[in-house]
Amino acid sequence: MDEFDGDNECWKWFTLLRNSMNYKQNKFKEIVHRITIRNSFTIVLLVQLVILMTWGLYPVTKPKERTDALLYLSTDDPRLLLLNSLAERETGYDYINKHYENLRIVFQQMDSIIKEDKKSILSFIAQPIINNHSFSYLHNPDKTCVNAKTEILIVVPSAPGNFENRLNIRYSDYINFTRNAENKARLLFFLGQTKSDEMQSKIDGESAAYEDIVQESFEDVYQNIRYKAVSMLKWANTFCPQAQYVIRSDDDVLVNLSAVTGSLKATHKNFSNFILGRVRFHDAPTRNKKEKYYLSEQEYPERWFPPFALGGLLGYPMLTVKLLYQAALREKPIWLDDVFITGICAPKVGVRLINESSFAFMHKGKWAH
Numbered sequence: 001m002d003e004f005d006g007d008n009e010c011w012k013w014f015t016l017l018r019n020s021m022n023y024k025q026n027k028f029k030e031i032v033h034r035i036t037i038r039n040s041f042t043i044v045l046l047v048q049l050v051i052l053m054t055w056g057l058y059p060v061t062k063p064k065e066r067t068d069a070l071l072y073l074s075t076d077d078p079r080l081l082l083l084n085s086l087a088e089r090e091t092g093y094d095y096i097n098k099h100y101e102n103l104r105i106v107f108q109q110m111d112s113i114i115k116e117d118k119k120s121i122l123s124f125i126a127q128p129i130i131n132n133h134s135f136s137y138l139h140n141p142d143k144t145c146v147n148a149k150t151e152i153l154i155v156v157p158s159a160p161g162n163f164e165n166r167l168n169i170r171y172s173d174y175i176n177f178t179r180n181a182e183n184k185a186r187l188l189f190f191l192g193q194t195k196s197d198e199m200q201s202k203i204d205g206e207s208a209a210y211e212d213i214v215q216e217s218f219e220d221v222y223q224n225i226r227y228k229a230v231s232m233l234k235w236a237n238t239f240c241p242q243a244q245y246v247i248r249s250d251d252d253v254l255v256n257l258s259a260v261t262g263s264l265k266a267t268h269k270n271f272s273n274f275i276l277g278r279v280r281f282h283d284a285p286t287r288n289k290k291e292k293y294y295l296s297e298q299e300y301p302e303r304w305f306p307p308f309a310l311g312g313l314l315g316y317p318m319l320t321v322k323l324l325y326q327a328a329l330r331e332k333p334i335w336l337d338d339v340f341i342t343g344i345c346a347p348k349v350g351v352r353l354i355n356e357s358s359f360a361f362m363h364k365g366k367w368a369h
Contacts, residue, residue, distance in 0.1 A: 145240035151184035160194040192220025229337035233325035277309030308343030323349035
């Protein structure tokens with residue numbers, strides 16, 4: 001095997017790691033020692049990939065006792081760091097093999113990101129998870145993307161009691177768009193759990209009739225909208241990774257899906273990791289406890305929000321979905337989901353915010369801007 005130089009891309013490293021799982025440990029050590037050490041960035045990238053695959057990208061089974069990744073980062077020898085990481089995480093190997101195709105897509109797509117951004121992204125994702133989204137599913141149509149080829153996944157956050165809103169969407173322009181085979185589009189509604197047995201019974205019937213309800217076990221109250229936002233990222237990442245794009249739309253807005261999809265595809269020709277929407281700049285958090293969007297200084301001490309996109313209508317490629325989900329598990333949260341996901345998490349994983357006119361939407365008779 002020839003030595004590896006610093007120009008090898010992320011996918012080549014991943015392929016090496018995956019193939020090496022079929023070698024005995026001593027054979028793999030031989031391979032690792034032959035890696036060229038002169039390019040320090042190459043080694044750092046390889047190490048970060050190992051940590052990424054074994055700590056955060058998918059929920060692998062961990063040993064009962066393990067040394068934290070930060071301890072390994074203190075070593076001066078990158079080869080020792082790599083070998084130690086692999087030696088203590090053999091339980092993750094089978095899982096990586098099992099989910100090889102999903103991982104392959106992520107790493108191949110990341111090859112389009114410039115090296116410095118890639119280094120920063122991998123370094124952030126290597127951090128430990130602090131927001132483990134481990135809610136159970138009450139309803140989960142997990143075969144939605146398996147039973148038919150899916151290019152566009154439309155995800156709609158909805159309150160449990162918004163039966164009429166969901167019905168209106170099912171029989172609006174959405175149905176023409178999703179039924180057009182050329183669009184390869186699927187529509188799903190995302191709910192939390194209600195305390196009302198009567199309402200839950202109606203949701204159960206709705207789910208059985210339409211098979212388009214994803215319901216998780218977190219309490220569906222407005223202050224938990226972050227959970228719902230993360231649930232949409234998680235579901236797309238887990239059950240529909242083959243989709244090209246995800247469109248998020250609230251259940252009470254009007255959307256021109258053809259225009260939105262056209263903008264996504266056009267933007268994707270120039271960028272690989274982005275969010276399209278209506279971007280807000282220089283917004284300040286509301287400190288009045290009586291206001292709907294109240295945010296305490298303890299939860300968010302900054303005077304201004306970072307630029308963020310309004311959550312009523314968003315679009316992103318699947319690579320961005322995967323990266324945003326990983327960021328949401330690792331970043332200190334605030335309950336305002338659009339600020340948290342698009343303003344706080346997005347920069348951590350190199351996501352570009354793009355203000356797009358076709359993503360203008362009406363909410364309660366007024367244009368959101």
